[in-house]
Amino acid sequence: MANSHFKKGELYSVINAMAAAAVARRMQKNFRNAGLEITIEQWSILYHLWKEDGLSQQDLCNRTYRDKPSITRLIDNLENIKLVKRTAAKDDKRKNLIFLTDAAKELQQITIDLANQTMDEALIGIAKDEIETVKNVLQKVYDNLQS
Amino acid sequence: MANSHFKKGELYSVINAMAAAAVARRMQKNFRNAGLEITIEQWSILYHLWKEDGLSQQDLCNRTYRDKPSITRLIDNLENIKLVKRTAAKDDKRKNLIFLTDAAKELQQITIDLANQTMDEALIGIAKDEIETVKNVLQKVYDNLQS
DNA sequence: TGAAAATAGTTGCATAAACAACTATATGGC
DNA sequence: GCCATATAGTTGTTTATGCAACTATTTTCA
Numbered sequence: 001m002a003n004s005h006f007k008k009g010e011l012y013s014v015i016n017a018m019a020a021a022a023v024a025r026r027m028q029k030n031f032r033n034a035g036l037e038i039t040i041e042q043w044s045i046l047y048h049l050w051k052e053d054g055l056s057q058q059d060l061c062n063r064t065y066r067d068k069p070s071i072t073r074l075i076d077n078l079e080n081i082k083l084v085k086r087t088a089a090k091d092d093k094r095k096n097l098i099f100l101t102d103a104a105k106e107l108q109q110i111t112i113d114l115a116n117q118t119m120d121e122a123l124i125g126i127a128k129d130e131i132e133t134v135k136n137v138l139q140k141v142y143d144n145l146q147s
Numbered sequence: 148m149a150n151s152h153f154k155k156g157e158l159y160s161v162i163n164a165m166a167a168a169a170v171a172r173r174m175q176k177n178f179r180n181a182g183l184e185i186t187i188e189q190w191s192i193l194y195h196l197w198k199e200d201g202l203s204q205q206d207l208c209n210r211t212y213r214d215k216p217s218i219t220r221l222i223d224n225l226e227n228i229k230l231v232k233r234t235a236a237k238d239d240k241r242k243n244l245i246f247l248t249d250a251a252k253e254l255q256q257i258t259i260d261l262a263n264q265t266m267d268e269a270l271i272g273i274a275k276d277e278i279e280t281v282k283n284v285l286q287k288v289y290d291n292l293q294s
Numbered sequence: 295t296g297a298a299a300a301t302a303g304t305t306g307c308a309t310a311a312a313c314a315a316c317t318a319t320a321t322g323g324c
Numbered sequence: 325g326c327c328a329t330a331t332a333g334t335t336g337t338t339t340a341t342g343c344a345a346c347t348a349t350t351t352t353c354a
């Protein structure tokens with residue numbers, strides 16, 4: 001009935017967005033309190049470069065689920081604050097390869113600790129299998145909408 | 148171990164945000180395809196006014212989990228496209244009460260149908276109890292981070 | 295009653311996302 | 325080799341968020 005329909009829209013419009021935003025705000029706050037001047041969006045780029053340095057912007061699009069202009073501008077900002085450097089790929093002049101600076105390498109351990117601390121705060125009272133369910137459901141939701 | 152720690156940060160930085168963004172994009176696309184010129188953020192405000200017209204901006208902050216400046220500007224934009232109207236409250240001059248226009252009232256059924264259609268697309272292959280788990284977990288995450 | 299604190303809303307500034315339109319390089323088929 | 329097409333990245337525009345600082349009312353309570 002009409003009412004149960006309302007509840008469906010709410011799953012997105014309220015619950016999902018609000019939790020993501022709350023975690024983002026807290027992570028940002030924990031970074032700031034530690035004297036770190038990066039945004040969580042910038043951090044999410046560094047995170048993938050710590051796993052594998054020298055990715056192309058397109059690689060970063062795929063791994064962070066962002067579009068190309070978003071990555072262009074995040075890399076612009078990271079380059080301005082000297083955390084990454086663009087380098088043209090030798091085999092394909094269209095490609096920029098993105099490399100971490102030494103300053104960025106130094107941020108890895110502390111920011112990952114802070115991220116984990118944030119998630120510990122966020123996940124109090126939530127069981128491991130519930131977390132698994134959430135991950136699986138949100139992955140399925142994403143896959144359902146890729147077309 | 149370091150690796151399981153990595154996975155925790157990922158829960159936010161990738162999975163959660165990406166699914167919320169994917170749903171938002173699809174809902175926006177479905178609105179656009181139907182010739183509707185509103186954003187999903189604007190829609191989420193209308194959604195609460197359809198349930199109860201004449202809410203204050205602070206009420207809308209609480210119900211949509213946004214801060215006051217965000218609501219000020221969303222109401223600005225909705226007022227510009229003539230979907231809501233601010234009216235000063237008689238009993239408390241600090242308060243703006245927000246009222247739907249006739250044009251906004253006409254959008255209710257079609258946009259809620261489109262939102263439900265979007266959620267149907269998003270939730271294919273996901274069981275009811277899994278959806279319940281996601282809602283409960285994300286609510287708990289939000290509550291954990293309110294302090 | 296009158297000053298301090300709380301509440302409601304606005305504005306400025308920085309960052310980020312979505313989308314469309316654009317440039318430049320690479321690839322594939324004829 | 326050449327042209328159409330695909331791929332990688334950039335730019336412009338609009339909308340939205342977060343935070344700090346601000347104004348204007350209302351409430352509290354000494």
